[in-house]
Amino acid sequence: MKDVETRPKRYERVIILALLLASLPLILGFSLLTISSLSTNMVTNLDPDSFHSTLENWINLFKGKIATTGGIRVNIWRITLNTLVVALGVAGVVTGISALAGYSLSRIDFRGRKILMVLLLILHAFPGVALIVGVYLLYRLTFPQSHDLVGLYSFIYVILARAALEIPMSIWLMKGFFDTIPWEFEWSGIIDGASRITVWRKIMLPLIKPGVLAVALFAFLAGWQDIIYVRTFLIHPTLATFIEANIEAEYSHMPLIAAAGTVYLLPTIIFFITAQQLLLQSYSGGIKG
Amino acid sequence: MVKVILDNITKRFDDFAALKGVTLEITDKEFMALLGPSGSGKSTLLYTIAGIYRPTSGRIYFDDRDVTDVPPKDRNVGLVFQNWALYPHMKVFDNIAFPLELRKFPKEEIAKKVKEVAEMLRIETLLNRYPWQLSGGQQQRVAIARALVKEPDVLLLDEPLSNLDALLRLEVRAELKRLQKELGITAVYVTHDQAEALAMADRIAVIKEGEILQVGDPDEVYYKPKYRFVGGFLGSPPMNFLDAEVQDPYLDVYGNRILIPIQYRELVKKLGVRKVILGFRPHDAEVVRGVAEGLVGTVYSFEPLGREQIVTVSVNGASLKVFAPEGEHFTFGEQVTVKLREDRIILFDKKTEKALEFLEE
Ligand SMILES: Nc1ncnc2c1ncn2[C@@H]1O[C@H](COP(=O)(O)OP(=O)(O)OP(=O)(O)O)[C@@H](O)[C@H]1O
Numbered sequence: 001m002k003d004v005e006t007r008p009k010r011y012e013r014v015i016i017l018a019l020l021l022a023s024l025p026l027i028l029g030f031s032l033l034t035i036s037s038l039s040t041n042m043v044t045n046l047d048p049d050s051f052h053s054t055l056e057n058w059i060n061l062f063k064g065k066i067a068t069t070g071g072i073r074v075n076i077w078r079i080t081l082n083t084l085v086v087a088l089g090v091a092g093v094v095t096g097i098s099a100l101a102g103y104s105l106s107r108i109d110f111r112g113r114k115i116l117m118v119l120l121l122i123l124h125a126f127p128g129v130a131l132i133v134g135v136y137l138l139y140r141l142t143f144p145q146s147h148d149l150v151g152l153y154s155f156i157y158v159i160l161a162r163a164a165l166e167i168p169m170s171i172w173l174m175k176g177f178f179d180t181i182p183w184e185f186e187w188s189g190i191i192d193g194a195s196r197i198t199v200w201r202k203i204m205l206p207l208i209k210p211g212v213l214a215v216a217l218f219a220f221l222a223g224w225q226d227i228i229y230v231r232t233f234l235i236h237p238t239l240a241t242f243i244e245a246n247i248e249a250e251y252s253h254m255p256l257i258a259a260a261g262t263v264y265l266l267p268t269i270i271f272f273i274t275a276q277q278l279l280l281q282s283y284s285g286g287i288k289g
Numbered sequence: 290m291v292k293v294i295l296d297n298i299t300k301r302f303d304d305f306a307a308l309k310g311v312t313l314e315i316t317d318k319e320f321m322a323l324l325g326p327s328g329s330g331k332s333t334l335l336y337t338i339a340g341i342y343r344p345t346s347g348r349i350y351f352d353d354r355d356v357t358d359v360p361p362k363d364r365n366v367g368l369v370f371q372n373w374a375l376y377p378h379m380k381v382f383d384n385i386a387f388p389l390e391l392r393k394f395p396k397e398e399i400a401k402k403v404k405e406v407a408e409m410l411r412i413e414t415l416l417n418r419y420p421w422q423l424s425g426g427q428q429q430r431v432a433i434a435r436a437l438v439k440e441p442d443v444l445l446l447d448e449p450l451s452n453l454d455a456l457l458r459l460e461v462r463a464e465l466k467r468l469q470k471e472l473g474i475t476a477v478y479v480t481h482d483q484a485e486a487l488a489m490a491d492r493i494a495v496i497k498e499g500e501i502l503q504v505g506d507p508d509e510v511y512y513k514p515k516y517r518f519v520g521g522f523l524g525s526p527p528m529n530f531l532d533a534e535v536q537d538p539y540l541d542v543y544g545n546r547i548l549i550p551i552q553y554r555e556l557v558k559k560l561g562v563r564k565v566i567l568g569f570r571p572h573d574a575e576v577v578r579g580v581a582e583g584l585v586g587t588v589y590s591f592e593p594l595g596r597e598q599i600v601t602v603s604v605n606g607a608s609l610k611v612f613a614p615e616g617e618h619f620t621f622g623e624q625v626t627v628k629l630r631e632d633r634i635i636l637f638d639k640k641t642e643k644a645l646e647f648l649e650e
């Protein structure tokens with residue numbers, strides 16, 4: 001992809017500077033967090049003297065110690081795994097449902113389609129917090145009797161509940177991607193003898209692959225970062241709830257929490273660095289010339 | 290290989306009628322061209338034959354089988370789309386193999402059939418590429434290969450050459466015609482290019498605003514247009530049209546008097562028409578210098594085109610185009626007379642724009 005090569009350059013520097021300034025707080029915040037995790041003290045006071053480099057925080061983190069005094073131990077691997085399960089679960093559910101629903105809304109003429117689309121938008125407008133009482137009620141109602149099932153149940157529940165928040169918008173996004181694919185691809189598949197579901201799987205999905213990946217990644221991050229739903233429904237901690245719970249605890253050693261925070265932010269950083277590549281990646285259509 | 294019968298097909302999109310009572314019979318192994326300007330309903334008709342659209346009214350038969358409500362995959366048609374619609378994420382091989390895979394053919398047989406059809410279309414060296422790595426002409430062959438590989442009963446082509454450059458188009462159209470005859474496949478070929486239709490088709494159906502105006506072999510539609518529109522759409526440059534008034538036994542054409550052509554004398558009397566349109570093709574007249582019997586006018590423009598040259602003559606404000614013989618040159622403003630070849634003149638009714646001999650149909 002190439003821009004117009006003769007575009008006016010006059011404001012380019014100004015714009016770049018403005019963007020840099022706007023993103024400065026974020027960059028600064030993340031840098032301080034990472035630097036602190038490599039230091040014996042927090043460096044958030046911006047005083048270079050308080051930086052004494054050490055890897056101890058990271059070593060302790062992976063050993064599962066939460067205080068340098070050694071007393072309190074948690075399994076950080078377990079917590080990361082919990083987070084990963086929730087995030088992947090949300091990503092899977094959201095992507096699967098929205099890819100199917102987005103296709104139907106884009107391509108299949110059924111009754112109530114318009115209304116459904118409006119309803120989805122309204123649903124999206126509700127903040128998750130506003131719904132939580134109702135969602136909690138349902139949680140209690142379906143809570144399992146058996147102790148062994150509670151862990152599993154809470155995982156499934158938090159995944160479904162958190163995914164439900166993401167789904168309306170994701171469906172709209174997916175519908176938008178499907179809308180861009182010319183009907184001829186679909187018709188061609190149907191004439192070749194494919195069923196609608198085969199057309200969806202073999203022709204349409206590959207054509208909107210970048211879109212599917214984007215939706216999946218956003219959903220993954222939503223699951224990875226969520227605090228409210230996870231704290232309400234999940235028996236086990238995730239990175240987000242763990243950090244939040246320890247951030248003010250007396251025993252916790254802040255640079256160590258900073259290391260945990262760095263781990264927590266890692267997917268977001270990786271995502272936004274690679275996202276550009278990913279989102280721009282697309283096939284160069286059927287026609288040439 | 291089947292005969293396709295369209296019986297009074299109407300197709301509406303909401304309250305817009307894209308097809309209005311189309312009746313057409315395409316015989317077995319025939320190459321039928323569907324010729325019409327943009328927006329005339331050509332693609333709509335093709336998609337209706339393929340089963341993508343269901344006609345609002347009317348029936349479609351493949352031989353004796355009523356297929357009006359049969360879904361596309363059970364009609365065994367091959368369709369080449371206007372933009373070819375090659376699957377961009379599949380290599381050429383997989384594109385061509387796709388219809389066979391869906392029919393659960395065994396792997397070796399798929400490979401064999403794909404190879405066969407690829408050789409026929411001379412794309413066997415391209416099987417390992419993606420569509421976007423091919424030139425327009427190559428992509429077009431792949432699209433045809435994909436439509437042919439399942440051995441369809443009917444091959445439907447929607448302006449398949451419109452994305453190719455002029456030279457390539459000439460080459461491919463000869464090839465395509467040959468291929469259709471070799472395979473003996475019933476084909477419907479949509480085009481807005483009159484030369485393509487004349488060159489390739491066994492018969493041409495001229496369509497305008499959702500109605501078929503005339504069906505016939507290329508000579509018929511070229512020399513015996515039923516409507517002014519048909520005469521004006523075919524040929525390059527197209528037919529000339531001049532308003533004329535009947536003053537038995539003459540026609541008054543912009544102040545020139547010419548005899549009513551023999552073949553029309555009776556008819557004009559019988560119908561009692563007064564206002565007509567006189568039509569003739571640029572090669573059915575000759576230009577001579579000076580004033581003589583015929584249409585007298587001045588040279589408005591002169592375009593040498595190699596072997597033939599087009600003279601545009603202005604006759605009292607009306608403009609007409611005539612071919613001048615090789616080597617003859619005319620200067621702008623020169624006074625000339627256009628002499629018409631009487632037996633090639635077509636008279637149209639002024640009001641309905643229908644040729645007089647078809648007026649009573
Ligand atoms: N899905 C649709 N909904 C509404 N109107 C349609 C639809 N498809 C086609 N039309 C209309 O029907 C008419 C015929 O369209 P069609 O695509 O068949 O034209 P065409 O002859 O193939 O033209 P072209 O040579 O430009 O491809 C056009 O006026 C078009 O606007």
Ligand SMILES: [Mg+2]
Nearest residue numbers: 331332333371
């Ligand atoms: Mg068309």
